[in-house]
Amino acid sequence: MARNTLNRRAFVKVAAGTLAAIPFISRAEAAPEKLSEEDSMAVALGYKAVSTDVDAAKYASHKDDQLCKGCALWQGADAEWGGCSIFPGKLVSANGWCAAYAAKPA
Numbered sequence: 001m002a003r004n005t006l007n008r009r010a011f012v013k014v015a016a017g018t019l020a021a022i023p024f025i026s027r028a029e030a031a032p033e034k035l036s037e038e039d040s041m042a043v044a045l046g047y048k049a050v051s052t053d054v055d056a057a058k059y060a061s062h063k064d065d066q067l068c069k070g071c072a073l074w075q076g077a078d079a080e081w082g083g084c085s086i087f088p089g090k091l092v093s094a095n096g097w098c099a100a101y102a103a104k105p106a
Contacts, residue, residue, distance in 0.1 A: 046098055047096060049096045050095055066097055
């Protein structure tokens with residue numbers, strides 16, 4: 001009888017640990033998606049995946065050399081797509097631009 005009790009206890013411990021880990025496993029496997037230019041926040045900030053597509057009349061402060069990869073908010077390494085603290089959980093184009101652009105400190 002003691003053996004069955006130990007097996008049940010072990011099963012309950014393993015099952016509880018597995019159930020507790022499921023949310024973390026699913027988050028780790030989910031890759032962030034690329035930010036759509038139609039996303040409401042992207043529209044509000046004039047985000048374009050290609051900087052040269054920015055409406056110069058609407059965003060007069062935009063300059064062609066201002067790219068996401070040169071922004072202080074850029075969270076990517078030397079990659080084509082990376083994170084941005086303005087758009088958490090989304091990837092932005094390294095060659096993109098939005099009105100929140102702030103040059104990286106020298």
